[in-house]
Amino acid sequence: MPRYRLTLEYDGSGYNGFQAQTDQPTVQGAVETAITAFCGETVRLAAAGRTDTGVHATGQVISLDLDKDWPAQTVMNALNAHLVGERISVLDCVGVDGDWHARFSATGRRYLYRILNRPGPPALDHGRVWHMRKPLDADAMQSAAQSLVGLHDFTTFRDVNCQSKSPEKTLDVARVFRVGDEVHLVFEARSFLHRQVRSMTGTLTEVGLGRWKVEDVAEALAARDRAACGPVAPSHGLYLTGVVY
Amino acid sequence: MPRYRLTLEYDGSGYNGFQAQTDQPTVQGAVETAITAFCGETVRLAAAGRTDTGVHATGQVISLDLDKDWPAQTVMNALNAHLVGERISVLDCVGVDGDWHARFSATGRRYLYRILNRPGPPALDHGRVWHMRKPLDADAMQSAAQSLVGLHDFTTFRDVNCQSKSPEKTLDVARVFRVGDEVHLVFEARSFLHRQVRSMTGTLTEVGLGRWKVEDVAEALAARDRAACGPVAPSHGLYLTGVVY
Incomplete structure (x- = not known):
């Protein structure tokens, strides 16, 4: 199962923080929705930092697994296309080993x-x-x-x-x-x-x-x-x- | 008649340019409205640059005359208070000679x-x-x-x-x-x-x-x-x- 590491920039103003919540706009929710819109898969991503409501990021890092082995560049471009209208941007996307984790590998x-x-x-x-x-x-x-x-x-x-x-x-x-x-x-x-x-x-x-x-x-x-x-x-x-x- | 020189910062996104227009939000219109709200006077201000719709400023300069001789600091603070909700900020305000003009004195x-x-x-x-x-x-x-x-x-x-x-x-x-x-x-x-x-x-x-x-x-x-x-x-x-x- 291919794993990807993505770097995100976001304006936290319009989001109830990073972490997904039911019925509240969150950064995680918006990114996971964009992933589903792109490839149809329902994923749960991991993040290096769970930023609070209103907190911004210029270098948040997340990891996620997809069933299909897409080129990293395709994942990045597709997510940015599906994030139009959001204040979230994918700055970088690379394939990583399956034991690499955005949260637990961070030092x-x-x-x-x-x-x-x-x-x-x-x-x-x-x-x-x-x-x-x-x-x-x-x-x-x-x-x-x-x-x-x-x-x-x-x-x-x-x-x-x-x-x-x-x-x-x-x-x-x-x-x-x-x-x-x-x-x-x-x-x-x-x-x-x-x-x-x-x-x-x-x-x-x-x-x-x-x-x-x-x-x-x-x-x-x-x-x-x-x-x-x-x-x-x-x-x-x-x-x-x-x-x- | 006291004349003031003010330096403005603004986010041009929400304005149909600097120059006042009927029934359109403009930077000039918002500032002139704030002046009236502050001291009751109706003024027409002069500006160094008439920026287009969407254009921003970190150092626009305007001049305006008031009937009453307010301290420059008071004018600045009062305008900023009346500009809450707008994306316009007065960065500086000083009294100037009556022959000084934001547009015509600019070199x-x-x-x-x-x-x-x-x-x-x-x-x-x-x-x-x-x-x-x-x-x-x-x-x-x-x-x-x-x-x-x-x-x-x-x-x-x-x-x-x-x-x-x-x-x-x-x-x-x-x-x-x-x-x-x-x-x-x-x-x-x-x-x-x-x-x-x-x-x-x-x-x-x-x-x-x-x-x-x-x-x-x-x-x-x-x-x-x-x-x-x-x-x-x-x-x-x-x-x-x-x-x-």
């Missing part, structure tokens, strides 16, 4: 959080960035972010509904830097807890605004208490940008 | 054309880029673009409905370069003919695709004949990025 996930940091609201990037009018100190945020890197109990930055068995995760990369009018936050880890990136981002903005000191983030982490978390950043500034295998 | 306009050059269609930048699947040779486009720089009769690259008195214009800058998956075209001139940027861009893509030779663009220009123009690039990849005073 790293990379997320980008975009904050538009200027007085004027976003006209072109409405729904694509978190708009913060007050100037952020990106250098202070970068310093504070370093206390999150490494193996930690991330209970503080974990949603109460998180279903992960353990709150312990290793954060490999946390970088905060300015790009024109924007402040970008990049995080990399083997895996993340539910809403961990948005919880860390919102907390770091408290440092950027000068309401928290740089050291307060390390203290919040050490508290291992959800109540010690700052505000949770909204979903529409978050992007799954890549998966490492 | 240069800068446009950016964005081509997304990859197999997969745009999910996040739908309506913001021209999607071309086949690889473009940006270096060849850059070479060909240099034949357009300088003082020329641009009849070839002028829309048949252009109302400019003369087809002669001086193109100061034409640059074509790759930015990741995109090919960007930047043009600067004191002023442009109607659809000149989109006509030049579409023609240069013929070189990028290898259908035209680099020298063919100079020949098309020399022909001074609209029929010698290549395809006209669609409006939704075009941005007015700045105005020089």
Whole structure:
């Protein structure tokens, strides 16, 4: 049974997250519908990251099996044709071994959080960035972010509904830097807890605004208490940008 | 009578161009409505560039007079508040002398054309880029673009409905370069003919695709004949990025 690895870009605005749900538009639902429209097969795909409602992707990775051995290029073109009208694009498609799995073979996930940091609201990037009018100190945020890197109990930055068995995760990369009018936050880890990136981002903005000191983030982490978390950043500034295998 | 200079960003997708029209949504109409909602005055604003339907701006400049001498910051914040729901943002507002005029004081306009050059269609930048699947040779486009720089009769690259008195214009800058998956075209001139940027861009893509030779663009220009123009690039990849005073 041929297996394919596909890379997806999507605008999360119009979807109730990635994971398929009955009677709700989801990215998974739209892609699985497109597969059936293309070849008649009913498939259940696997994904590297189950992004929340409103979260975007420029590098989501999925795997799926088809009965017939189509050329990878044909699968990609056919899915893109059937996804016209959706805000989902197949960027790449390759054949992979049957033991390769988009979720379980992944050794790293990379997320980008975009904050538009200027007085004027976003006209072109409405729904694509978190708009913060007050100037952020990106250098202070970068310093504070370093206390999150490494193996930690991330209970503080974990949603109460998180279903992960353990709150312990290793954060490999946390970088905060300015790009024109924007402040970008990049995080990399083997895996993340539910809403961990948005919880860390919102907390770091408290440092950027000068309401928290740089050291307060390390203290919040050490508290291992959800109540010690700052505000949770909204979903529409978050992007799954890549998966490492 | 206090005069203000405002810088605007807008997503041109939902507007029938910049210039006010009866019974059609336009950028000018939305901004003038916001001004009236803010201070009760009915004004007619002036703009550096009258962008076509679907064309975006990151640096449109307008001027307007108000009876009352409001602080510039107040004008900006009030207009942004009244523009919620529109895809128009006021980025900057300053008081200027009464003889300063957004259109007539301008000595240069800068446009950016964005081509997304990859197999997969745009999910996040739908309506913001021209999607071309086949690889473009940006270096060849850059070479060909240099034949357009300088003082020329641009009849070839002028829309048949252009109302400019003369087809002669001086193109100061034409640059074509790759930015990741995109090919960007930047043009600067004191002023442009109607659809000149989109006509030049579409023609240069013929070189990028290898259908035209680099020298063919100079020949098309020399022909001074609209029929010698290549395809006209669609409006939704075009941005007015700045105005020089």
